[in-house]
Structure formats: structure tokens, C-alpha cells
Amino acid sequence: LQRAARGKNKSVIVIKGLASFDVDLKAAAKLFAGRFACGSSVTAADEIVVQGDVKDELITMITTKWPHIDSKMIEDLGDQKR
16 A cells, blocks of 8 residues: 555555455455545556545455455555655
């Protein structure tokens, strides 16, 4: 997970690596959008972008929805510099 700037005060969360755990990226993006009431899309072969600063909630949701993904497997890469 990585936070990236989008505009002046906006941010997005970039999620990479879910496909290696056999997670359907399109369904996951739709789930995130519905749960957090925000925009979410699949932008690359193994990348989901979620609008808003929901990093902590995302970690909890990923480990709850997909129990085979342990919280120790999720790496917080901090803020992306542009």
C-alpha cells in the first residue's frame, strides 16, 4: 500500500500485489468503492487505485475479506514523492 498525491489536498491509495494472492482485482475495486464510498479502479495489471486516505481501513478490510492474506504480508510503503 502506498499513498500518492492527487491534486493539492487530495490523496489516493495505490494497492499492488493482490493478484499474486488470487484476488479478483475488478471485484476488489468494486468492493473498496462500495465500502468506502469513493472512487476505485484497476489501473494496471496488478494495481488498484482507491481515492481518499483510507489506508488503515484498507489493511483491516483486506485481512478480513481475504483471511489467507496476513497483516504481516501487507507492507506500508509510505507516501509516494512526486
